[in-house]
Amino acid sequence: MGGVAKKCPCGVGTRYRECCGRLHRGEARALTAAELMRSRFSAFAERDEAYLLASWHPATRPERIGFDDGLRWTRLEIVRTEDGGPGDDKGVVEFRAHYLDGGAPGELHEVSRFVRHDGAWVYVRGRTS
Numbered sequence: 001m002g003g004v005a006k007k008c009p010c011g012v013g014t015r016y017r018e019c020c021g022r023l024h025r026g027e028a029r030a031l032t033a034a035e036l037m038r039s040r041f042s043a044f045a046e047r048d049e050a051y052l053l054a055s056w057h058p059a060t061r062p063e064r065i066g067f068d069d070g071l072r073w074t075r076l077e078i079v080r081t082e083d084g085g086p087g088d089d090k091g092v093v094e095f096r097a098h099y100l101d102g103g104a105p106g107e108l109h110e111v112s113r114f115v116r117h118d119g120a121w122v123y124v125r126g127r128t129s
Contacts, residue, residue: 009045010038011076016046024051029121033084033091033114036121038076041097045073057115057122070102079109090115 008019015021020042022028023035030036036055043051049065056062075098084091090113097108112126 009042009073009076012038016042024048030055031086032081033088033121034078034081034093036114036123037078037093037095037112040123041073041076041095044097055120055122057117057124060123060125068101072100074098074100084114084121088116091121 005015005017008014008016008021010020012019020039023030023039024043024046030039040052040055042048043055044067047067049067052065053061077096077098079094079096081094082092084093092111092113094111095109097110099106099108108128110126110128113124114121115124116122
């Protein structure tokens with residue numbers, strides 16, 4: 001990487017290696033549903049299929065992730081959270097994920113449900129609008 005520290009795609013403002021990269025490498029677990037949401041956004045930006053599948057509830061997990069070659073995720077905006085804290089077993093995260101599709105800007109608005117499964121936060125499903 002030539003000495004330049006890559007900024008984390010989740011938008012927290014820290015280096016990827018110390019932010020979502022820790023979760024992607026399995027060195028840490030998300031403490032909240034919002035932290036898992038941020039790490040999943042970064043995994044989409046980094047095209048980390050293994051992490052996305054591992055952080056998806058087994059009952060709703062697809063067999064694979066279909067990445068679109070023309071799509072580039074650019075920014076995540078957390079709109080609101082409901083529960084999903086360190087002491088909770090379920091949570092909701094509403095977000096807007098901004099992207100470029102073939103150079104044209106777009107936005108995905110979703111309300112996502114998360115639960116703890118085997119002690120770890122996992123994504124269950126989302127409702128887009």
